[in-house]
Amino acid sequence: MRNLRLPGFAxxxxxxxxxxxxxxxxxxxxxxxSFGYKPGLFGTxxxxxLSLDRYLEVLTPTFFDTFVATxxxxxxxxxxxxxxxxxxxxxxxxxxxxxWRGLLLAxxxxxxxxxxxxxxxxxxxxxxxxxxxxxxxxxxxxPAFDILYTRAAVLLGVVYNYLPLMILPLxxxxxxxxxxxxxxxxxxxxxxxxxxxxxxLPLARPGIIVGVxxxxxxxxxxxxxxxxxxxxxxxxxxxxxxxxxQTAQNWALGSAMAVTLILVIVLSAxxxxxxxxxxxxxxxxxxxxxxxxxxx
Amino acid sequence: xxxTSNRIRRPLLDRLLPVWAxxxxxxxxxxIIVIVVYSFNTGRLLSSFTSFGIESFLALFEKPVLLDAVMxxxxxxxxxxxxxxxxxxxxxxxxxxxxxxxxxxxxxxxxLVSVTPEIVDAISLLPWLxxxxxxxGLSLFNDGTVxxxxxxxxxxxxxxxxxxxxxxxxxxxxxxxASADLYxxxxxxxxxITLPLAMPAVLAGLLLSFTFSLDNTxxxxxxxxxxxxxxxxxxxxxLRGGLRPEIAAVSTIMLLLTLAALAVVALVLRxxxxxxxxxxxxxxxx
Numbered sequence: 261m262r263n264l265r266l267p268g269f270a271x272x273x274x275x276x277x278x279x280x281x282x283x284x285x286x287x288x289x290x291x292x293x294s295f296g297y298k299p300g301l302f303g304t305x306x307x308x309x310l311s312l313d314r315y316l317e318v319l320t321p322t323f324f325d326t327f328v329a330t331x332x333x334x335x336x337x338x339x340x341x342x343x344x345x346x347x348x349x350x351x352x353x354x355x356x357x358x359x360w361r362g363l364l365l366a367x368x369x370x371x372x373x374x375x376x377x378x379x380x381x382x383x384x385x386x387x388x389x390x391x392x393x394x395x396x397x398x399x400x401x402x403p404a405f406d407i408l409y410t411r412a413a414v415l416l417g418v419v420y421n422y423l424p425l426m427i428l429p430l431x432x433x434x435x436x437x438x439x440x441x442x443x444x445x446x447x448x449x450x451x452x453x454x455x456x457x458x459x460x461l462p463l464a465r466p467g468i469i470v471g472v473x474x475x476x477x478x479x480x481x482x483x484x485x486x487x488x489x490x491x492x493x494x495x496x497x498x499x500x501x502x503x504x505x506q507t508a509q510n511w512a513l514g515s516a517m518a519v520t521l522i523l524v525i526v527l528s529a530x531x532x533x534x535x536x537x538x539x540x541x542x543x544x545x546x547x548x549x550x551x552x553x554x555x556x
Numbered sequence: 557x558x559x560t561s562n563r564i565r566r567p568l569l570d571r572l573l574p575v576w577a578x579x580x581x582x583x584x585x586x587x588i589i590v591i592v593v594y595s596f597n598t599g600r601l602l603s604s605f606t607s608f609g610i611e612s613f614l615a616l617f618e619k620p621v622l623l624d625a626v627m628x629x630x631x632x633x634x635x636x637x638x639x640x641x642x643x644x645x646x647x648x649x650x651x652x653x654x655x656x657x658x659x660x661x662x663x664x665x666x667x668l669v670s671v672t673p674e675i676v677d678a679i680s681l682l683p684w685l686x687x688x689x690x691x692x693g694l695s696l697f698n699d700g701t702v703x704x705x706x707x708x709x710x711x712x713x714x715x716x717x718x719x720x721x722x723x724x725x726x727x728x729x730x731x732x733x734a735s736a737d738l739y740x741x742x743x744x745x746x747x748x749i750t751l752p753l754a755m756p757a758v759l760a761g762l763l764l765s766f767t768f769s770l771d772n773t774x775x776x777x778x779x780x781x782x783x784x785x786x787x788x789x790x791x792x793x794x795l796r797g798g799l800r801p802e803i804a805a806v807s808t809i810m811l812l813l814t815l816a817a818l819a820v821v822a823l824v825l826r827x828x829x830x831x832x833x834x835x836x837x838x839x840x841x842x
Contacts (some may be wrong), residue, residue, distance in 0.1 A: 268654030272662055275647035275713050282706050283669055286684035287676065348580045351573040370815065371584045376771050376827040377675060377788050382587025385594060385603050390603065416776050423584065452569075479672020486794065496772070498675040505679045505778075517677045525671055 262416050294515035305511035323500065323517065327524060329533070331454065332495045333411070333481040337418040338532075341426040342468070349430035354442075354460070376421055380488045383417055384408065387489070396523050409491035417489040418482065422475040429474060431466020434460065435536035469536055473529055480525045497521050588811065595804035602799040612801035613809075622806055625790035629630035631768055632701055632786060636708040637766035643709075644716025644765075645758050649750060650718060653732070666714040674711075680780035681707050685779055700784025707775035712768050716761035723757035724750075761825060763817065770810075 269276075294314055296307035317325065318408060352364050361447030386393045387408040394405040407413045437460050445455040501521065504514030588699055595613070599606035647666075652660060680817070689697035731753070735745040751758075756786055773788040780789055787810075791803055 268656045269650055269658040269662070271646040271650035271654070272658070275643040275717065276662065276665070276712060278643055279665060279669060279710065282684075283672075283677075283710050284665075286680035287672065289684060290676070290680040296674065297820045344580060348572055348577045351577045355570060355573055356577075366585070371588060375788060375791075375807060376792050377773055378591055378803075379587050381602075381791070381795070381803075385590050386587060388603055391603065420583065421589070423580075439594060460807070477671050477672065481675050482674065484792070498673065501675050501679060502774075502778075505682070511679075511683070514679060518679055522676060523671060523672065529671070 261520060267393040272370045275310075282480060286491045290515045290518055291399075291513050292515075294519045298510040298512050304509050305515070307383055314512050315520065317513055318516050318520050319449035326497055326500050327520070329495065331524065331528060333496070334476055335532075336415060337422065337479050338426075338472055338476045339498065340415070341423050342472060343425040345423050345470075346430060348413055349427045350434050350460075352353060353434035354439075365428075365431065368431075369536050370541060371420075371424055377488070380417055380485050383413075383420065384488055385418075387413055390461070408489065409502060411490065414486045417485040418479055421482075422439055422479055425472040425478075428465070429467045429471040433464035436467070437463045471487075472532060472536065476532060477525055481521065482529075484553070501535045557581040564698065591804045592808050592811070595808040597801040597804070599801065600803055602801050612805040613799075615802035616809075619802065621790070622802060625785050625787045626806060626810065628685060628704075628784050629700070629787040632704040632708060633766045635701065635768035636705045636712065636769040637762050639705060640709045641716050641758060641762045644713045644761055645720050645751075645754060647717040648720025649712070649724060649746075649754065651721040653729060653750070668718055669684070669710055669714040670718075674774040675708055677707065678775045681775065682778045698781070700781040703781065704769075704772075704776055704784070704786060707779045708769040708772050711795075712761075712765035714759075715764055719760040719761045719764070720754050720757045723754055727753055763803070766817075767814070770814075771823035826827070 291302070291303050292307065295310045295312070295315065296305050297311070298304065299306040318327075346437065352368075354359060356364060370414070381462045383390055386395065387405055389404050389406055389408065398404050407416070423518055431442065441459055446452075479500050483496040483502070487499065494544045497517065498521075501517045502515050504510050504517060508514075593600055596608050596610060597605045598609035598611050624718060647662070651662065681703075685697050685703050688694050697706075726735065731749050732745055735749050736742070740748070772786075773792055776786050777789045777792060780786065785793075787806070791799075794800070794803055
């Protein structure tokens with residue numbers, strides 16, 4: 261029967277090989293490039309002298325300011341997604357009529373499954389100063405729209421594009437808490453606010469963290485939204501990295517930026533995750549709730 | 557209202573939440589509706605609506621470039637989705653059923669793949685594919701579709717692995733053990749028990765990978781070769797020269813196709829006995 265005894269990880273070998281060849285190796289090469297330099301006008305990279313100079317260059321204000329700006333957009337976008345999507349996910353999972361929930365989920369998914377470039381262009385049409393929405397606003401006495409190609413438009417675009425990624429895990433998290441627990445909390449005399457703060461929210465915490473990371477991480481690397489809606493003002497790190505490879509032809513500097521971007525993402529995601537954990541720490545101490553087989 | 561409870565603000569909050577939800581849903585659908593409406597624009601530029609007509613849809617037949625780009629996207633999406641699903645499903649099963657010292661390393665790799673932004677994949681793959689194709693002479697990697705498939709598969713492999721693992725971890729291994737005890741060879745146990753158990757997650761993974769591929773803009777714009785331009789890259793380049801209504805027309809058609817695919821998957825998942833929440837849970841990978 262078991263004449264061929266495979267090691268436990270045998271089934272993972274194809275995926276491992278694939279990722280080794282097309283992820284580890286190429287990213288490793290970029291890591292290597294980042295210690296090199298650009299030799300003259302026509303070379304893209306050279307590695308005969310190794311140094312950390314490219315990283316120091318990334319840390320100069322010219323480039324590092326873009327990192328900071330990107331992080332602000334990403335943090336603000338993630339926070340807005342949480343604030344906007346949180347109540348919707350809560351309503352869908354807890355308050356909406358149960359028969360509607362399948363349909364509501366599908367509705368959240370539809371934009372998620374629509375090409376993200378095309379959705380963004382849809383916003384470009386809506387926000388155009390001479391567009392119909394702007395004219396309608398003027399007709400009722402509001403000023404004409406002039407937010408296209410500003411930071412506000414970029415923020416609107418990223419919130420829009422990543423909102424479903426926040427609502428989905430939050431919905432799952434709120435749903436997982438389950439009606440029986442909330443009922444028990446009310447039966448034990450807790451009012452609604454107390455039930456929310458002490459039962460629903462603490463139990464939904466893992467989902468909140470997943471949602472925050474799902475939005476924050478891709479947002480840090482995104483630059484298409486910013487290009488479409490922000491114009492020249494929507495400069496993001498991704499754009500800067502792309503420019504080093506496509507126009508400036510300075511692969512060494514571009515590589516250092518890419519490595520820095522990964523580091524910034526990992527570090528800041530860790531900090532955000534830790535902060536969320538800390539914020540809810542006093543809450544968890546106050547009420548240790550151990551869920552049995554929920555979520556299996 | 558049956559608001560007989562202890563708080564005055566209960567009915568107020570309960571009424572505010574659905575209002576908020578309606579507003580957010582309107583926000584989510586606003587640009588999609590705009591694109592669908594503007595696909596019937598007969599004007600030269602997408603953003604200035606002149607009159608209502610279906611000329612833009614006819615352009616699909618007159619401009620082979622449009623259809624070619626969509627076909628490249630669909631073909632790449634299908635191949636990348638199948639590839640990522642096969643690799644990810646096998647890895648996910650191993651992660652759920654054969655845990656060991658290797659698991660932590662492998663999960664670490666998957667996490668690294670999923671936190672790496674697309675632009676980093678893009679800039680690292682381009683020189684690498686050129687190296688494989690030209691320096692090593694593996695002409696396979698000079699092919700446009702192969703390059704796109706490679707680029708699109710990375711993130712999807714990680715996602716499918718997570719989803720399949722999450723699904724199987726939630727299900728006890730009793731059935732597989734029983735099958736082995738009844739002398740089913742490992743391959744048959746795999747085919748008859750493990751795979752059917754994992755099926756909803758496999759389908760969700762397939763669908764997700766396909767959509768990720770259809771959406772992929774950044775990696776595609778780096779690794780594509782001329783003659784095999786996928787749809788999003790075509791749209792991105794059209795953006796610079798002024799968008800024409802036919803782009804909205806193609807998007808409308810693709811939206812309808814995506815909706816149909818989504819409905820089919822939801823139906824299949826429901827047949828398999830999953831509630832709507834389970835479906836969302838599977839798709840969200842939780």
